[in-house]
Amino acid sequence: GTLKQLLRAVETFGFHLTTLDFRQNADVHERVVAELLAGGGVEGDYLALDEGARVALLRRELANARPLSSAFLAYSAETDSELALFQAAARVYSKYGKGGISTYVVSKADSVSDLLEVYLLLKEVGLYQPGNPPTSALMVVPLFETIGDLENAQSIMRDWFALPEMRALSVSRGHQEVMIGYSDSNKDGGYLSSVWCLHDASRKLVPIFAEADTKMQLFHGRGGAVGRGGGPAFEAIRAQPSGSVQGRIRITEQGEVIAAKYGTQEKAAKNLEAMASATLMATIEPAQLSSADSERFGGAMAALSADAFSHYRGLVYDTEGFQKFFRQMTPIAEIAGLKIGSRPASRTTSERIEDLRAIPWVFSWAQCRVMLPGWFGVGTALTGFKDQNLLKEMAGAWPFFHTTLTNMEMVLAKSDMEVAKRYVTLVEDKAFAQDIFAHIRSEWSRAHDALLEVTGQTRLLENSPSTENALRLRLPYVEPLNLLQVELIKRHRSGETDTRIEQGIQLSISAIATALRNSG
Numbered sequence: 353g354t355l356k357q358l359l360r361a362v363e364t365f366g367f368h369l370t371t372l373d374f375r376q377n378a379d380v381h382e383r384v385v386a387e388l389l390a391g392g393g394v395e396g397d398y399l400a401l402d403e404g405a406r407v408a409l410l411r412r413e414l415a416n417a418r419p420l421s422s423a424f425l426a427y428s429a430e431t432d433s434e435l436a437l438f439q440a441a442a443r444v445y446s447k448y449g450k451g452g453i454s455t456y457v458v459s460k461a462d463s464v465s466d467l468l469e470v471y472l473l474l475k476e477v478g479l480y481q482p483g484n485p486p487t488s489a490l491m492v493v494p495l496f497e498t499i500g501d502l503e504n505a506q507s508i509m510r511d512w513f514a515l516p517e518m519r520a521l522s523v524s525r526g527h528q529e530v531m532i533g534y535s536d537s538n539k540d541g542g543y544l545s546s547v548w549c550l551h552d553a554s555r556k557l558v559p560i561f562a563e564a565d566t567k568m569q570l571f572h573g574r575g576g577a578v579g580r581g582g583g584p585a586f587e588a589i590r591a592q593p594s595g596s597v598q599g600r601i602r603i604t605e606q607g608e609v610i611a612a613k614y615g616t617q618e619k620a621a622k623n624l625e626a627m628a629s630a631t632l633m634a635t636i637e638p639a640q641l642s643s644a645d646s647e648r649f650g651g652a653m654a655a656l657s658a659d660a661f662s663h664y665r666g667l668v669y670d671t672e673g674f675q676k677f678f679r680q681m682t683p684i685a686e687i688a689g690l691k692i693g694s695r696p697a698s699r700t701t702s703e704r705i706e707d708l709r710a711i712p713w714v715f716s717w718a719q720c721r722v723m724l725p726g727w728f729g730v731g732t733a734l735t736g737f738k739d740q741n742l743l744k745e746m747a748g749a750w751p752f753f754h755t756t757l758t759n760m761e762m763v764l765a766k767s768d769m770e771v772a773k774r775y776v777t778l779v780e781d782k783a784f785a786q787d788i789f790a791h792i793r794s795e796w797s798r799a800h801d802a803l804l805e806v807t808g809q810t811r812l813l814e815n816s817p818s819t820e821n822a823l824r825l826r827l828p829y830v831e832p833l834n835l836l837q838v839e840l841i842k843r844h845r846s847g848e849t850d851t852r853i854e855q856g857i858q859l860s861i862s863a864i865a866t867a868l869r870n871s872g
Contacts, residue, residue, distance in 0.1 A: 366448065377458075381473065441477065461494035495532075496530070497537055497573070529569045570597070575604075587630075589634050591754075591755040601627075660733035727763055731802050765819075769796055774835060840853050
């Protein structure tokens with residue numbers, strides 16, 4: 353009855369409802385720790401130390417019970433703000449216990465010192481206690497999100513477990529979490545390089561954790577769009593490297609897909625059941641590939657990834673004027689002005705693509721129906737690969753490669769180069785815009801044709817009739833919205849001040865995103 357429901361709710365949610373994560377950029381921790389060390393008379397120029405010296409210093413400080421901060425010293429606004437957050441975490445933990453807050457995610461983590469710095473700050477508020485083993489109320493979780501970070505994840509975690517106190521801390525906890533980011537790796541290197549680096553990093557972490565006698569829990573920072581790791585969760589989990597799903601997995605769910613996946617009790621139950629069953633299957637099933645096939649397929653993917661990476665970087669980062677083309681063709685400026693999301697569109701005031709956050713990057717390309725982050729570079733890589741029969745074998749025998757192609761296929765089906773051509777008219781330099789768009793359109797055709805060749809289909813979504821039918825019914829209603837959006841953006845950028853124009857742009861952005869569903 354009602355009492356049983358209440359008991360079940362309390363058992364499940366405690367008195368905190370949901371468990372929170374803290375998250376901050378590693379650069380912020382570096383500056384705060386440097387200021388605390390200088391203020392405490394321990395080290396005058398922490399930022400000038402190399403990695404080895406930093407690790408040695410941080411380990412000494414972690415073993416020392418005395419705090420570094422002092423109420424009698426004046427700190428910068430940044431340091432005061434960060435210390436206040438750690439103090440808030442201590443209050444939450446004191447009031448609600450470990451259920452209220454459990455992990456601290458360090459974004460842009462590229463060294464062991466990036467993780468030790470957070471434990472030092474946790475020690476300042478009593479959430480880390482030195483000992484043998486040490487104890488910590490929060491687990492510090494590295495987030496590897498760029499191509500370079502993912503490639504270095506194996507060596508960073510090996511060095512982490514080489515520290516006896518940190519290995520003991522992980523073993524006593526029972527597991528160590530590692531977060532891998534789909535968004536920035538995609539913006540950094542394109543779709544194919546991103547998915548392969550994520551897969552390869554996950555695979556290479558398995559023996560590192562086995563040697564440390566610690567269970568690994570991967571936290572997949574996926575978005576709604578394919579360019580940010582989106583796609584069916586069941587297939588994505590089943591496609592994980594053998595041994596990387598050890599009975600535990602964490603996945604982010606974006607706000608835009610919450611209603612579709614959890615809007616009703618039936619939908620929520622079905623989605624959670626699919627993820628739970630996929631996690632169990634990925635944990636207990638034997639390896640999907642023989643060691644020989646794994647080596648062959650992995651070598652092919654590495655070659656494909658390198659080719660796609662080069663082609664993608666050549667357009668996005670090495671083509672002079674592409675940044676301006678992107679900002680004028682897509683509604684990125686209008687999206688940045690929307691009162692949505694928890695963070696600004698760019699990390700800095702710079703207009704460089706490197707400083708643009710991945711979410712508006714993907715969202716902008718979806719709005720103009722190019723969806724470039726979900727396919728660009730793949731066509732060149734597939735068509736340039738010498739052994740086409742090997743690609744067909746991989747598509748049939750390897751769940752990872754099959755899922756990679758299936759997700760790209762959905763993106764290609766939702767993109768529309770004829771609609772995108774209308775957005776090109778928004779670019780001031782017409783000749784340059786036509787040249788760039790011709791290059792994009794040519795690569796789209798290569799991706800389209802190569803995918804059909806490898807999968808043996810005669811048209812996109814031939815093997816997914818339900819999705820094909822849904823898009824056939826839905827997409828005709830999106831094209832008028834795109835055409836209306838182009839006209840409204842033209843008027844807005846020309847200086848027309850009618851508030852209805854701005855409202856119309858905002859409504860069109862929302863409508864197109866809703867129709868495309870996994871667009872951001």
